[in-house]
Amino acid sequence: MMNTFQFDTASLLLALPEIFLLSAIVVVLLLDLFLTKRFKQVTYYLTQASLLITGVLSYNLIGHPETVIFSNSFVLDDMASVFKVFMMGFSMVAMVYSRHYLTQHSLFRGEYFILVLLSILGMMVMVSGYSLLTLYLGLEILSLSLYTLIAIARKRSGAIEAALKYFVLGAIASGLLLYGMSMIYGISGSLNISDISAFASDANLGARETLIINFGLVFLVIGIAFKLGAVPFHMWVPDVYQGSPTSVTMFISTVPKIAAVAMLVRILVDGLGAMHAYWADLFMVLAVLSIALGSVVALMQTNIKRMLAYSTISHVGFIMLGFVTGVVSGYGAAVFYVFVYILISLAAFGIIILLNKEGFEADQISDFKGLSKHSPWFALMMLAVMLSMAGVPPFIGFYSKFFILQQVISAGFITLAVVAVVFAVISAYYYLQIIKSMYFEDADKDITISAPMDIQLVLSINAILILVVGIFPDFWMKLALSLF
């Protein structure tokens, strides 16, 4: 049963990162109003500072014993803290890349950063959500910020279309999710994850209760699959990726994946872990379809953002495979995969953004032609990124696939593993297309890189990490495993 609402300062401290970020958003929002055009960069630096401080605050909470606060609606455990630290880190990198893009395309506005911060706040709420209501609220804060973020390029029809499409389909998915939640609430009588878990794992659960839980479960899985972009709920992904300004595409395809996985873990693993046999079957179908469709359809794309959209779909399939296993080490593998995927994706979009010039949107695979001649360094970085996505050692992408495969095979799904690797080989073909453009073809236009030092430096570190973490992946694998 719901307790009466308790409030004490000790529990406030556990939500300090969220509280700080919210205050920072208010400050940045107000300050931005008074900044003249000359000082607009201040908003950017304040954003980075807020992210950094939020990250440090979250980092300090790592190791804190699992505590549920705010009347059982907010949880602080290692998974939440580590996820938040990674979210801040990845967001900071994304903001460095974004700034260059926004400046080049005259989209540099304070609202951009405020919306990003708001969406991150939503994600943090999702990561720490311990009741269906909190999770849903976090999801909506995230989604509404993202819809607006896409539409920030309001003069581009593609962006408006993408925003609208995302909004309409996102609203439907939210509705489905909410419907599933209401089913679970209706039968279990609680919104709280641990109550739901206790209810679902009750050995004396009647047939009627099981039926209703499974009925709700289907809607929950659909809602989550939509947010992750798994086939057949992936329709929005390519259009949104292509239509959005590249910096927004980068953001959407990276950091929110952590939040989506966190929501998945909270609802399906923590809450309905007892029903694993049911949702794992659904996940298996979704995963195989995602890997297959993502790998095959990407072959025909000429727009690199669209291609990466399909590539994301197939990566999501791999992430879901980790949850099919039904063991904590499998979930750990999935989390490791998410982090690796984001690290690689950020670098990929970073290099695309690097090629942008004032008024020139580099979003075709052919825009990479001859890059190895004009900028051998960044061509090498992109080579690492693409091979990493394809899962070729020694780059980090291999180890994330390896980890998932090891778990899948260990759970006895050898056929599943074979299907996954065969499609991984197929997907290698389109990653090779980029390498082909960069290395085997000559440039047909000027592709000199004129980006500022900060993005070049961060991008280089980002890409070098793909190799370095690839050579020493042990720590990160253990970290991902320790979260469960």
Next chain:
Amino acid sequence: MELLSLLIWLPIIGGALVILIGNDRAETAKWVSVAISIVIFVMSLSLYTDFDSTTHLMQFEEKVSWISQFNINYHIGIDGISMPLIILTTFSTILVIIAGWEVITRRTAHYMAAFLMMEGLIIGVFSSLDAILFYAFWEAALIPMLLIIGIWGGDNRVYAAIKFFLYTFLGSVMLLVSLIYMYNKGGSFSILDMHNLSLTAAEQAWIFWAFFVAFAVKVPMFPVHTWLPDAHVQAPTGGSVILAAIMLKMGGYGFFRFSLPITPDASLQFADVVIILSLIAIVYIGFVALVQRDMKKLIAYSSISHMGFVTLGVFALFFILKMGADGDIVSINGGSVEGALLGLEGAMVQMISHGFISAAMFLVVGVLYDRLHSREISTYGGVINSMPKFTGFAVLFAMANAGLPGTSGFVGEFMVILSALQANIWYAVLAATTLIVGAAYTLWMVKRVFWGPITNPAVETLNDINGREFFILATLALAVIIMGLYPQPVIEVIHSSINHLLNQALTSKL
């Protein structure tokens, strides 16, 4: 770092250094590259001099924990099977770097760096004793080769490069799945532990075929050989040399290191399939080589045909010996242990010898291609008139390719044929036809390219080989002849390991 680690990482670090030197300072890059490759070669020679050929145990071992989550170690070491292949690698790399000296004018430093890095990665393949380390090197070695074919290759290089990569990638992912399967069963990724892992007949069958796909693509065996002619024709000379001399050996090495010891029962069960495919490669691909108009394609097909001897030699043992009920080795149809050893050792000798001969043949074509930019046989004719020194070498290597006694080409093939004779006379008869077919396609090519009247006026103006080319070809000629006259040193170092392997292959895991 100890010797073996240095051999792996020095070329890789050296390659990175050469990239830093940059294409603008090509001369420096070239000298640094050749210096590094010579240092590596000299260092690798001490693997031979300090090698203890009386034991089959791993030597020069190093073991450091790498990914402790999965008990994966940086575990390297060599035995008689891997040591000669490592020296072959370090030797070929020098030649390749010198061969590209004046020829590669575009992005010279990157070219040299790619070969150095590949050298390190391939030595890593041959010395890994941990399956995941092996797999990482195995796959990573594809990357420089992809770039070498794609950047410095011929007109159709993009197609050839991508086909090469995808073909081998598809082959190796099945290898990965079966390695993980064995880890989940035995709890270790150590290759030596996998040798002792007991597997049921069904498991062995699956794993055998997964291995087979990975290694057969690399060797390459019929019918998964189709990437090789494309890759060879499009690759620059250096790329073809490394591909033929070393990369194909990775497949053969896989059969020695993985298939026979890990899945002995499945190897026995499917030995006939492998032998039939080998014989098809030897005979049919030989005939395919006969009709080629492109010299590089001809040599590529001849490579496939010669590599058929390796797989034939490896799997013939199952028709010569078997393990008796009381644990003694007993013979089938009067075969002897020596016969089975001849097959395995012949396969090893054939791999080394093919490393020299195919490298030499591709370099010969490269010399001609650099001058007239044509690989078509019909472009040439009467080359001897303008390039007598060169023709001398070319004919020697052609003879070696045809398996003339006294050259290394003869030794390996002869050993394998002797062994096949004990297995089944028809195997031997079919394999021996290569001595005729091989001679036919090689000599016919020699006749059309080097002898006869000059039909193309451009041939008349050809300059004979310069000192650099002379050095490369002379080195290889020496290697081919020494190996042909006195193969004993090689056989000596591989003997203990091969003997042990024979026991492993005959010991049932069921």
